[in-house]
Amino acid sequence: MNNHQNIRQIGINPNHWYVVARSTEVQSSPLGVTLWNHPIVLYRDDEGAVHALEDRCPHRQVKLSHGRVTGNLLECSYHGWQFESSGECGNVAYLAENQKLPNCKIRTYSVQEQDGFIWLFPGDAAQHQVTPMEIPEWEHLNYIATVSLINCNAHYSYLIENLMDMYHGHLHQNWQAWTDAVLEDIHEDTNRVDAHYQAQSYYKIDKIWSISQLFFPALRRLHPEPLDVSYVYPHWVSTLGQDFKIYCLLCPVSETATRAYLIHFTSLNAFWRLHKLPVKFRKFVKDSLFGSAQKLLDGLVRQDVQMIEEEQQAYLNNPENRNYELNRALGSVQRLIKTQANISNQPSD
Ligand code: FES
Numbered sequence: 001m002n003n004h005q006n007i008r009q010i011g012i013n014p015n016h017w018y019v020v021a022r023s024t025e026v027q028s029s030p031l032g033v034t035l036w037n038h039p040i041v042l043y044r045d046d047e048g049a050v051h052a053l054e055d056r057c058p059h060r061q062v063k064l065s066h067g068r069v070t071g072n073l074l075e076c077s078y079h080g081w082q083f084e085s086s087g088e089c090g091n092v093a094y095l096a097e098n099q100k101l102p103n104c105k106i107r108t109y110s111v112q113e114q115d116g117f118i119w120l121f122p123g124d125a126a127q128h129q130v131t132p133m134e135i136p137e138w139e140h141l142n143y144i145a146t147v148s149l150i151n152c153n154a155h156y157s158y159l160i161e162n163l164m165d166m167y168h169g170h171l172h173q174n175w176q177a178w179t180d181a182v183l184e185d186i187h188e189d190t191n192r193v194d195a196h197y198q199a200q201s202y203y204k205i206d207k208i209w210s211i212s213q214l215f216f217p218a219l220r221r222l223h224p225e226p227l228d229v230s231y232v233y234p235h236w237v238s239t240l241g242q243d244f245k246i247y248c249l250l251c252p253v254s255e256t257a258t259r260a261y262l263i264h265f266t267s268l269n270a271f272w273r274l275h276k277l278p279v280k281f282r283k284f285v286k287d288s289l290f291g292s293a294q295k296l297l298d299g300l301v302r303q304d305v306q307m308i309e310e311e312q313q314a315y316l317n318n319p320e321n322r323n324y325e326l327n328r329a330l331g332s333v334q335r336l337i338k339t340q341a342n343i344s345n346q347p348s349d
Pocket residue numbers: 057058059060061062076077078079080081
């Protein structure tokens with residue numbers, strides 16, 4: 001590839017951990033997902049361990065995700081061939097006495113279950129030294145999570161650019177936690193871009209009623225807070241002051257489709273009295289409040305997805321139209337996407 005490669009058609013660096021599902025989505029039936037044009041089936045064996053195989057039965061090429069799990073084997077829905085988690089055929093019920101099991105093996109993928117999500121590594125196993133991004137707030141008793149699914153018909157670069165450009169707060173008006181962002185500083189390296197903005201925050205979670213600021217804009221009081229957004233390839237994370245943390249975990253599906261999970265955490269750090277209560281009760285509070293910002297987060301996602309899909313459509317209709325960009329963080333994002341795609345294109349020895 002060269003410097004003129006088109007950012008809107010560029011591939012991914014497969015040597016990273018991508019998020020392909022929430023843990024709760026992988027139950028007893030197999031689940032079909034797609035990561036960068038690769039159909040993959042996820043399933044749980046009878047001990048609860050998650051496995052990932054190519055979603056293709058080697059017998060007649062249909063999707064294994066239509067099948068079912070029996071014990072530790074994944075069974076195809078068509079003729080019932082059963083597969084081991086190693087990708088090998090383990091059993092065919094109608095095998096005649098003089099026949100051997102077919103010597104077929106389907107591709108397997110490394111998967112890990114961490115912080116409520118299924119992480120998949122589609123790359124070269126020799127490059128396994130990278131680890132999935134950590135989300136310490138997922139288990140931490142002081143954080144209340146809300147998860148919103150982003151499903152957009154657009155290249156992943158449009159989503160990351162949206163997330164790194166805090167000037168697009170204009171779109172959300174008083175739906176979001178901050179206003180008047182000003183970009184102060186950017187730091188780039190081969191794995192990440194950190195953009196530091198200064199903004200006016202609408203909420204401070206320091207009293208128990210402060211959480212209602214999320215739902216009633218009239219209760220909000222503006223005050224300055226640092227707003228940091230980072231593209232930690234291939235995912236995104238942001239903090240606003242002490243009280244607000246948000247992640248976006250990506251699963252690029254194809255050149256024109258992206259799936260992602262947006263996770264918003266509300267902090268209970270300021271409520272030291274609450275921290276003295278029994279862990280069981282705190283866990284109950286955390287679990288009962290899970291999803292409390294759902295309407296808000298889904299609303300923000302809808303607004304963003306509409307813009308991102310329009311950008312993609314405009315590009316497909318008139319790829320020669322150029323953008324006029326003022327936010328230099330977007331140039332950094334595009335450089336990182338290209339660097340990462342090129343790393344993966346270099347021949348490994
Ligand atoms: S196609 Fe899968 S068992 Fe025949």
